Amino acid sequence: MIREVACPRCGRKTPFTPDNAWRPFCSERCKMIDLGAWAEERYRVPVESGPGDDTEDLKDRSQ
Numbered sequence: 001m002i003r004e005v006a007c008p009r010c011g012r013k014t015p016f017t018p019d020n021a022w023r024p025f026c027s028e029r030c031k032m033i034d035l036g037a038w039a040e041e042r043y044r045v046p047v048e049s050g051p052g053d054d055t056e057d058l059k060d061r062s063q
C-alpha cells in the first residue's frame with residue numbers, strides 16, 4: 001500500500017515512499033521553489049554582467 005501526501009507546494013498527490021526523493025513534495029521543482037521562496041526574498045542571486053547588461057537596476061536596489 002502506497003501512502004500519498006499532498007505536495008505542500010502545489011497540492012498534487014504524491015507517493016510518500018523512499019523512492020520519492022522529493023517527498024513530501026511531488027518533484028524537485030516544487031521542493032526547490034519552496035526552499036528558495038524565503039531566500040529569494042532576502043537576497044536575489046546577482047546575475048553576472050553579460051551582453052545586453054540590464055542588471056544595473058538590481059545592483060542599485062540592493063544599496
Ligand SMILES: [Zn+2]
Binds near residue numbers: 030
Ligand atoms: Zn508539487
